[in-house]
Amino acid sequence: MIVYGWLWRHLPGPTALRALLLTLLAVGVVAVCFLWVFPVVAPHLPFEQITVEEAP
Amino acid sequence: MATGLAFAAGPVTHEAALVGAGEVAGRPGPDGARHAGEAPRRRRPGFAAVGVLGELLMTAGVVVVLFVVWQLWWTDVEAGAVQAGIVSTLVESGPSPVAVVAEPRTEAAPRIEVPPEGTTFALLRVPRWGDGYVMPISEGVGAAVLDRLGIGHYPETAMPGQVGNLALAGHRQGHGRPFYSIEALAPGDALVVESPGAWYVYRVTVSEVVSPGAVEVIAAVPGRPGAVPTTAVITLTTCHPVFSSRERYVVHGVFESWMLKADGMPGVLAPGIIGANESER
Numbered sequence: 001m002i003v004y005g006w007l008w009r010h011l012p013g014p015t016a017l018r019a020l021l022l023t024l025l026a027v028g029v030v031a032v033c034f035l036w037v038f039p040v041v042a043p044h045l046p047f048e049q050i051t052v053e054e055a056p
Numbered sequence: 057m058a059t060g061l062a063f064a065a066g067p068v069t070h071e072a073a074l075v076g077a078g079e080v081a082g083r084p085g086p087d088g089a090r091h092a093g094e095a096p097r098r099r100r101p102g103f104a105a106v107g108v109l110g111e112l113l114m115t116a117g118v119v120v121v122l123f124v125v126w127q128l129w130w131t132d133v134e135a136g137a138v139q140a141g142i143v144s145t146l147v148e149s150g151p152s153p154v155a156v157v158a159e160p161r162t163e164a165a166p167r168i169e170v171p172p173e174g175t176t177f178a179l180l181r182v183p184r185w186g187d188g189y190v191m192p193i194s195e196g197v198g199a200a201v202l203d204r205l206g207i208g209h210y211p212e213t214a215m216p217g218q219v220g221n222l223a224l225a226g227h228r229q230g231h232g233r234p235f236y237s238i239e240a241l242a243p244g245d246a247l248v249v250e251s252p253g254a255w256y257v258y259r260v261t262v263s264e265v266v267s268p269g270a271v272e273v274i275a276a277v278p279g280r281p282g283a284v285p286t287t288a289v290i291t292l293t294t295c296h297p298v299f300s301s302r303e304r305y306v307v308h309g310v311f312e313s314w315m316l317k318a319d320g321m322p323g324v325l326a327p328g329i330i331g332a333n334e335s336e337r
Contacts, residue, residue, distance in 0.1 A: 002107045002111060003112070033123075034126050047295075048127070048295065050294045052269065053268070053269070
């Protein structure tokens, strides 16, 4: 694991603290995706168009 | 692992391993044990690049899975809470339902003013989808309406009970999925629109699958764009097949009758409403 290994080595503190920080980081990334990234991306993907409209 | 243990065994070998180990060599650590674990990370550059690529691909896979979870679960949670809040506000702010079956009326129905975009002006109840099914109908079919508020009313189409086509759009998965069970609708099923003052009862006539560009289905006379309407009809549109936007599932219906809420409620809703939902409020 190169990328995540690098991240692990650069987190401070003992193993337990690193694991906690890594978990918080993961939760943060998921939250950013759920609240901001996915809502912006979704309208451009062909999964949830439900209206009939003139072809652009 | 075996190499790592070998390095850890002798301090001299350990130092030798650090020379030329790139990132590790330039970073002397406080204790030898850590270095012993990192020493075998020495790799050729090409190998490292493939490793990074692999990790990025795995990350991308996780993100795709997260997107599916977001789409199918989180949007439901989020929009479901918003829609339930709208429904309970509307139901509580209105008069208590009169628990008798009202006489259906067929003269000109009470007119609802066209509200500004994004305003909820009615509720949809569909007995076929369960006694507890109730979804807000709001003006507009943009993402701001459909992704949060539930069912959207195509602008410029008829309002409930009026001559023309009351055209509604709703999600079939995610975002509260108001039209999840659209394929269960059969001819004769009731579609009841509830405004603050009246009930408008429509009956399903026909269902069809069309291409996304088939705007004629929401014309005032469905299928005949430009024709002058003489009757009141309803059209529901959603995606088809489920989880895809390749086609649209469309349900048409005709207006049957209306009742004032002060007079009671539609017979089609009476068993569910009196027995289960509204009498408790």
